[in-house]
Amino acid sequence: MNRPAALWLALGWGGFALLPWYGVEDGFWSLAWLFDYPAGADAAPALLQILLFGRWWLAPMVLPLAAPLLVLRRPRTDPLFSRVLLAAGAVGAVFFLGQGFLIGIGGWEYATLEGLFGPLGDRQFGMGYGALSVAAAFLFLFAQGLAARGAINGDGFVVGSIALVIALVAAFIFFPVVRILASAFQDNDYNFVPYLFVEKLFSHDIWGVGCLTANVNCGIAWNSLLMAILVAASTTVLGLAFALLATRTGFRAKRLLRLLSVLPIITPPFVIGLAIILLFGASGTVTQAIETITGTTPGRYIYGLPGIWLAQTLAFTPIAFLVLIGVVEGVSPSMEEASQTLRAGNWRTFTTVSLPLMRPGLANAFLVGFIESLADFGNPLVLGGNFDVLSTSIFFAIVGAQNDQGRAAVLAIILLAFTLTAFWAQHRWLGHKSYATVTGKGDAGLHVPLPRRVVWLAYGSALPWAGLTAVIYCMIMFGGFVELWGRDHSLTLRHYMDAFSITTGTGGLVWSGAAWNSFWTTIYISLISAPLTAAVGLLTAYLLIRQKFAGQQAFEFGTMLSFAIPGTVIGVGYILAFNVPPIELTGTGIILVICFIFRNMPVGVRAGIAAMTQIDKSLDEASLTLGASSFATVRKVVLPLLRPAVIAALVFSFVRAMTAISAVIFLVSANYDMATSYIIGRVENGDYGLSIAYSSVLIVVMVVVILLIQLVVGERRIGRREDMNVAFGAGGAVG
Amino acid sequence: MRRFYLSLVTIAIAGLVAATANTTFAAGKLTLYCSPQIEWCQLMVKEFEKSTGIKVAMTRKSSGETFAQIKAERRNPKxxxxxxxxGDPHLQAAEEGLTQEYKSPRLPELQDWARRQAEQSGFKTVGIYAGALGVGYNSELAAKHKVPAPxxxxxxxxxxxxGHVQMANPNSSGTAYTTLATIVQVFGxxxxxxxxxxLHKNINQYTKSGSAPIKASARGETTIGIVFQHDAVTQAVKGFPIKIVSPCEGTGYEIGSVSIIKGGRNPESAKKWVDFALDxxxxxxxxxxxxxxxxxxxKATPPPQAPDLSQIKLIDYNFKKYGxxxxxxxxxxxxxxxVSTLPR
Known part of the structure; x- marks a missing residue:
């Protein structure tokens, strides 16, 4: 008997005959349905739904569930086995999706069907445990069938993983994105009007170049492009400087630097912008100083591109740093030593060996910076002035007075096109060279000291930057302790009391502060989504780098898609897609978790890819040759070498879940309110004190969690000599 | 492979089981979308739960976000x-048939403007408060730059x-659209x-959000902001040097409203909420x-800080046409x- 196939089949039958088919109203995890089980119309499994409640459209699924039973005892190599499994999986999936999408909460979903068959007289709700199990069973039976035919060396784990990731990406990225982008071709009454698309696409406010000649605004597409390129370039350079400082020099305050560089990433969106206004705004401290010294009025110079550039560089340098540090660490000292043995100087070694080996990291950092900048919403909103960009325009096309979802979709398509181009350019640049430097061979070299020029450059760019970051954070922390930030600086604890007070009431401790509710939800949702995000992301990276299968490039792009699309579009897309059956998730915590997983998994993927391209495939092959399964290989060989990537993915997804705003704002509900949406509400009302107090608490929490993650995951141990010189000879290495 | 997925599932379940919704057996349920500031929302919810025993699940989002959400959820309202x-998006929702007609027994007690707006919307929305449009300026900054008070x-x-005036972009902000409609009604x-x-020549920035100009003015980033007067009051009460002007030609106003969402699951509780909100x-x-x-x-007493509507020259704002x-x-x-394409 074929055990994996039998297992998945058992899951399918269990879902069909035992578990409640439809989603239960009190939430996915509530057990209230047990009262009604198994004969209640809401909690009955599919089998009883057919027999007792006449939901005949569920009946055809019996066939694909029954057919594999017949071949279960046949050997895996029997062509009949694979053929039956493939057919059962495919037919089952078609029936499953068909009934889900054709019959909804109002009976037939399409008027044509109602015309053909007459009114249905029944309706169905979102899918629940039963439906989920059956869907999973069909998916994996299909994958088993493929593996049995010999796909990917007949490796069931790999085929199953590919199928799973494709199904998840299709359901939670493509489906909602298509739902919203389709509105680019619709007018406001949801009619199909293709010429509107053309009209909106070529509007002058998107592509206008008037700013080159007169004092008017340029098209938002050009603005966004310019901004994204500048930000990506500056974050990559600074990220590299930080990564080199942290790993290759004897810089004493490394840990502090690491922490400082991570701070901006853990800051709720608007806070940096606000601090920049207090420093550089028309009445800001720095501006006032310039006024007193020079006697001129600089005015509103910060609003527009300069402000956004500054704020985004502050905010996204840490991401570049996180992507790059693993790569910089991974560059093999042996190569550098070889270069030196061949009489190349430090500088030559750096530019011709080290730097080219970092190309995957640099390209990924640039790409991530580019995409982040395009999708960023908070900083352009606060500091943009009249410099309009795509992300804010999209947000206000949806929630603003013009209320034009079609325009938002058109702008989102433009944004996607930019991302696509960047993605393609990155592929071209990296080419098909090998960047593997972590191999199974002895690699016990010492890193060559960096050329002095590079060290100075790294210090010169990273330290002032770190200084600015420190100033801004001191200001922010300070803002939580004063009556009215920027106006009345008498010290107070009032804001912290309002947000986080605990009183003793009748039932023991009462969490009476206004922020507790959203605070706990946020922590809880973030802690659940972080490991899941890292797992999905790294699994995907493994599939992309280590396996070869048809459609790999499309697959890779699909996983990057959700990252490239602005949160607002994803948020509204999620409501459009998941508010009605078959997948009904709005108002739950699950929709938030899912949204975070699929929005943040690209970072896991990127970090994983960057790190994995450095690990030689011979290590995997050695493990496989010695008889380990591919799962064991991933767990015992690849994963330990990926520790920096694991940390990056965990940290990033946790932090992003805690600080994301634009998608979340549409998905929060009464029981699942998130910290950022609460803070934004307070900011809208001008309660900066409480918002900053709350943000400061979040920052502290995130620092603690990041340290815990590093402690738990641990460091990657590559068999290299400990470099005593770097530890003790800081002076020697630097100057 | 199984262990891998098993561990994934275990992580998920271990976390989520704790979130099991605690079902409360209350007199009824109500899901409230609340758009004003959170304190006001929380106060209302507390009082409503106290007086009716109905359990309220409240989500606070700005009115534009709420409208977008109600639109997106129209096939299965939550x-x-x-x-x-x-009031502007409430009127849009009424026009698009997203909200439900309801005549509260409290209607006769309301001010003329509120009754008129309810009639104009076909009783699909009803006003709970009004705020006049106005001009706010930072008196310290005005003195520094020697700009006279408008x-x-x-x-x-x-x-x-x-370079001293800020207003929101009417494409993104309901406040700015009200300004545009007001100007058209005042001047033709x-x-x-x-x-x-x-005005465009004098504008230093069209902000995205409606109340942003007065917040910028409070912090000294612009001298003058065109906003709703109550938003300016909020800044003045906080301690910023903000002065409020009601333009001499007359000015328009908004009506903050309450609407019952069509197809909601607890229509009776929703009606009780509307009656309660008009109390x-x-x-x-x-x-x-x-x-x-x-x-x-x-019959309600306006707050002492509120701009006195009887002292303000209000135009007869046509909500039906401009909404x-x-x-x-x-x-x-x-x-x-x-306008927006002209050089400055």
Whole structure:
């Protein structure tokens, strides 16, 4: 008997005959349905739904569930086995999706069907445990069938993983994105009007170049492009400087630097912008100083591109740093030593060996910076002035007075096109060279000291930057302790009391502060989504780098898609897609978790890819040759070498879940309110004190969690000599 | 492979099981979409739960976000009632048939403007408060730059104010759209657009959000902001040097409204909420939550800081015409084509 196939089949039958088919109203995890089980119309499994409640459209699924039973005892190599499994999986999936999408909460979903068959007289709700199990069973039976035919060396784990990731990406990225982008071709009454698309696409406010000649605004597409390129370039350079400082020099305050560089990433969106206004705004401290010294009025110079550039560089340098540090660490000292043995100087070694080996990291950092900048919403909103960009325009096309979802979709398509181009350019640049430097061979070299020029450059760019970051954070922390930030600086604890007070009431401790509710939800949702995000992301990276299968490039792009699309579009897309059956998730915590997983998994993927391209495939092959399964290989060989990537993915997804705003704002509900949406509400009302107090608490929490993650995951141990010189000879290495 | 997925599932379950919704057996349920500031929302929810025993699940989002959400959820509405926030999107929702007609027994107690707006919307929305449009300026900054205090709309187009005025972009903000519609009603369409062109030269930034100009003004980032007067009051009460002007030509106003969402799951509770929201006692409590609008029930006492509507020259704002999407599109397109493309 074929055990994996039998297992998945058992899951399918269990879902069909035992578990409640439809989603239960009190939430996915509530057990209230047990009262009604198994004969209640809401909690009955599919089998009883057919027999007792006449939901005949569920009946055809019996066939694909029954057919594999017949071949279960046949050997895996029997062509009949694979053929039956493939057919059962495919037919089952078609029936499953068909009934889900054709019959909804109002009976037939399409008027044509109602015309053909007459009114249905029944309706169905979102899918629940039963439906989920059956869907999973069909998916994996299909994958088993493929593996049995010999796909990917007949490796069931790999085929199953590919199928799973494709199904998840299709359901939670493509489906909602298509739902919203389709509105680019619709007018406001949801009619199909293709010429509107053309009209909106070529509007002058998107592509206008008037700013080159007169004092008017340029098209938002050009603005966004310019901004994204500048930000990506500056974050990559600074990220590299930080990564080199942290790993290759004897810089004493490394840990502090690491922490400082991570701070901006853990800051709720608007806070940096606000601090920049207090420093550089028309009445800001720095501006006032310039006024007193020079006697001129600089005015509103910060609003527009300069402000956004500054704020985004502050905010996204840490991401570049996180992507790059693993790569910089991974560059093999042996190569550098070889270069030196061949009489190349430090500088030559750096530019011709080290730097080219970092190309995957640099390209990924640039790409991530580019995409982040395009999708960023908070900083352009606060500091943009009249410099309009795509992300804010999209947000206000949806929630603003013009209320034009079609325009938002058109702008989102433009944004996607930019991302696509960047993605393609990155592929071209990296080419098909090998960047593997972590191999199974002895690699016990010492890193060559960096050329002095590079060290100075790294210090010169990273330290002032770190200084600015420190100033801004001191200001922010300070803002939580004063009556009215920027106006009345008498010290107070009032804001912290309002947000986080605990009183003793009748039932023991009462969490009476206004922020507790959203605070706990946020922590809880973030802690659940972080490991899941890292797992999905790294699994995907493994599939992309280590396996070869048809459609790999499309697959890779699909996983990057959700990252490239602005949160607002994803948020509204999620409501459009998941508010009605078959997948009904709005108002739950699950929709938030899912949204975070699929929005943040690209970072896991990127970090994983960057790190994995450095690990030689011979290590995997050695493990496989010695008889380990591919799962064991991933767990015992690849994963330990990926520790920096694991940390990056965990940290990033946790932090992003805690600080994301634009998608979340549409998905929060009464029981699942998130910290950022609460803070934004307070900011809208001008309660900066409480918002900053709350943000400061979040920052502290995130620092603690990041340290815990590093402690738990641990460091990657590559068999290299400990470099005593770097530890003790800081002076020697630097100057 | 199984162990891998098993561990994934275990992580997920271990976390999520703790979140099991605690089912409360209350007198009823109500899902509230709330658009004003959170304190006011929380105060209302507390009082409503106390007086009716109905359990309220409240989500706070700005009115634009709420409208977008209700639109996206239209095939399977999840909310029951939408309370507060600019009247403009409430009227749009009424026009698109997203909200439900309801005549509260409290209707006769309301001020004229509130009754008129309810009639014009076909009783699909009803006003709970009003706020007049106005001009706020930072008196310290005005003195520093030696700019005179504006008195009328027409003042704002004078060259003295170049680079000193901020208003929101009417494409993104309901406040700014109300401004545009007000100007058109005060001056007539042709002269109104001449005014907007003149104003455009003096604008230093069109912000995205409606109340952003007065917040910028409070922090000294701009001298003058065109906003709703109660938003300016909020900044002044906080301690910023903000002064408020009601333009001499007359000014428009918004009506913050409450609407019952069509197809909601608890329509009876929603009706109770509307009656509750129109109760003079409840409306009087608004000041506790730092809301300085004028309540719609004539028996309610306005907060002492609220701009006195009887002292302000209010125009007879035509909510039916300027709240309709056709007129809105036309005016916004005209503003886009004729005003926003001009050099400054």
């Amino acid at each position: 909310g029951d009632v939408w309370w507060g926030g600019t 008195k009328c709309w027409a003042d704002l187009t004078k060259p003295a104010y170049k 369409e042709e002269k109104g657009f001449e005014f907007m062109k003149g 003079p006692k409840i409306q009087t409590m608004a000041a506790q939550a730092k809301a300085y609008q004028v309540p719609s029930n004539s 309709s999407s056709a007129e809105r599109r036309r005016l916004l397109k005209k503003w886009d084509d004729d």
